[in-house]
Amino acid sequence: MFEPYFAPLPTAFDDSREQPPEAQLEQLGHVLMAEVVDVLSDTQLEDFRTTICEALIGAFHSAAQxxxxxxxxQRDEINRLMRENDGSEVxxxxxxxxxxxxRAADMAVAAVEAIRDAAAQAYTSATGEVWTAWRGAVRASRTTAAQIEARDALRTAKARKHAATDPGATVVAFRAAPQADTADDAHRIFDALNWARQQWPDMALATTGAKGGEKIAIKWAQQKKVTLVLAKADFDKNGRAAPFRANDQLLDLDPVCVLTLPNTLNSERGAGLQPFGPAxxxxxxxxxxxxxxxxxKSRA
Incomplete structure (x- = not known):
């Protein structure tokens, strides 16, 4: 995907250096993450592995931004130069x-995003966890779904009301319990989301990205290349009310349907556990x- 885009550009701006091919960029992301996971596993740092790995992936994301x-x-500079162009050679x-x-910056962004996405995939494969950007949007690629912040989506939705020709994506909201992370839960979450996508083929999945069932839903979105809208709970701002304020943000997106899984569907693990209040x-x-x-729910 990158090579046809990158190949003609070096000669276009008189740079003889070659752009790293896509396979090498992806290999770099995989190797970096595999090395970090390998070094941290079975050590005292293993308890902090998630934070360290997600910070590394986030660093590539920040670099791309x-x-x-x-x-x-530079694009602003191009517009200025075009306005003021007097036809001279200078x-x-x-x-x-x-x-x-x-052009060079655009290529660099695509390359860094390729490394980021490969590292995120390796992280998921090694740990089962899913990386999501804490702030900002993530463009869709061959291997990932697009990710946008709920507040940005809300601003866009308000603007879209004045553009009748742009209906936008249909939002399906989902909340699940942290303990809903068993194989039983994963199968039914995938079933529910597949059903929703059959009902609304242009759906975007809105969730808070919390641990457990919502991380499983994010994996489904990545596999299906479904856009993610993340309304993350802001505990610094809202304290204990943060998960419930996140619910308000999800509903402000005007979802056509809300899916919830307030407790694990695994009977052994769910015994004695209270349903998840925010769901x-x-x-x-x-x-x-x-x-x-x-x-x-469980299959009948």
């Missing part, structure tokens, strides 16, 4: 240089607003 901001500045050279810098709360609020609520 930083380079992209530089590319945006102006033409300046425009070519700005264009070359923009129950989302189902109750959905019913009060007249939003369709479908609890995820």
């Amino acid at each position: 930083r380079i992209e901001r530089e590319a945006d500045k 102006a033409d050279v300046e425009l070519q240089e700005a264009t070359a810098k923009t 129950l709360n989302l189902g109750q609020k959905a019913a009060e607003k007249g939003v369709r609520h479908v609890p995820v």
